Amino acid sequence: MPIYMDRHDIPDEIKPEHVAKMHQEDLKVQHLYGCKGMTYWCDSERHTAFCLIEAPNKEAIQKMHNHAHGEFPHQIIEVDAHLVESFLGRIEDPEKAEDQELNIIDDPAFRVIMVIEASNFLNRLEGKQLSIFTQKFHQSASKAFEKYEGNIVRENDKSYLVSFNSVSNAVICALKIQSKFKYSYPKIDSEHKRLKIGLCPGLPVTDKEGIFSEAVYLATQMCELMKDEIIVTASIKALYENENRNAIIDNEVIRILTPREEKFLLRLVEFCESTWNSSDFNLTQMSKSLGNSTSQIYRKLKKLTGKAPSVFMREYRLHKALELIHQQKGNIAEIAFETGFNSAGYFTKCFHDKYGILPSKYARLV
Missing domain, CATH: 3.30.70.1230 (Nucleotide cyclase, GGDEF domain)
Incomplete structure (x- = not known):
């Protein structure tokens, strides 16, 4: 059965003991919806709580929470138990202290x-x-x-x-x-x-x-x-x-x-992901997509990456080509055209200049 994690944004007045009680209420009715509450994390500083639940689907989790205490999760995602444990260190409740009637888990997931x-x-x-x-x-x-x-x-x-x-x-x-x-x-x-x-x-x-x-x-x-x-x-x-x-x-x-640079970096990646396999790249197109002048784009890119826009885009495509070679998604000529290069010969030269090895030789090593 799938495993899900949900997020609850909790008000300031909700304390870890309140979340522990809601978890207990979930456990009382979980069988009615085919769910199994595995554990939860509570972060009173950031006002968030996360539940780890084995369930047939997301709707069952919503119904269980609604029946138990009426607190709907703000988001639910399917997760892998191994990844949860690797990131957060556990996939079950920590052991309850002997003198503690309620297992209060004040454990942030941050x-x-x-x-x-x-x-x-x-x-x-x-x-x-x-x-x-x-x-x-x-x-x-x-x-x-x-x-x-x-x-x-x-x-x-x-x-x-x-x-x-x-x-x-x-x-x-x-x-x-x-x-x-x-x-x-x-x-x-x-x-x-x-x-x-x-x-x-x-x-x-x-x-x-x-x-x-x-x-x-x-x-x-x-x-x-x-x-x-x-x-x-x-x-x-x-x-x-x-x-x-x-x-x-x-x-x-x-x-x-900085927060402004962070936003620019994410917009830049979004643009690159939508254009990396096109040979029609130009700075004006990048400028229009990112909402900055060409001079601003040039200055911001140089500050973040150390590269001019044309060099940055070429190396972005070469990185994509590296991934395609690893995945064996075609021969060198096919990968060259797939990544926006008009010539397999020019692609080979750029690849060698960047990585110090011919793409054909690199393909034999991976």
Whole structure:
């Protein structure tokens, strides 16, 4: 049976004990609707509560809540139990204290989401060289996650998705991993040896489908598109400095993405996703879609990505081509035209200039 998570936006006067009572009322009537309440999270500071429920469908959950206490959820998404546990650390109620009649769970579902992406030089290292580097990289990262209480949600040879309860731990962990990375393989040209780390705050259920989807999406775009090595949102900066009253985030080491830049980045990605496979890109079209003048677009793109619009769009397409090669979605010529290049030869040149390897050779390595 599917598992769902719902979000309740609770008024200021609703305390954790009230949420615990509502959970108990759900358990009393859940059998009438084929549901099973697994657990919940309550965040009195952010006025949110999240329920994890096994149910036949979303409608059954709504009916159960209505019968039990009349509090309809504001959003319901289907989730994977393994992902829930990876992000939040549990999928059942914590053990109740012996002297406690009601199991009051004052446990926020707020998390700091970390995305780590190593540059594609990892894919160009062959055999023993790749093995040695990735071993060093993963050992260093794993030690840092363990020390700073980060839960690994997903990983592969060159990337991680990690969840943290503590903003301070997430920021310090990012600094530690970046520092270790730079010295882990000194013979590799620093131009090709780059690690990007993005940090975003997040809640598990938003208006988007998928658990923590908004935070994961933004952190990923920060890593993939921005020029800086460690990027955090303005809200991460505020939370960190609130937790550490005698410390501030060093803007020379960590890039702070302002709310205005965050909105621009998301609009930019939306535009790119709708145009990356078209060969008709031009700056005027981008300017019109994003609601900025061409000079503003140029200035904002250079500040965020370090690239002019035409270069940025070309490299965005090359990144898409990289994904299509991994997915074996056609031969090199087909992928070149699919990603908006008018010539397979020009695509091959651009790919080699960007990644230092011919796309045909790269295809044989993946």
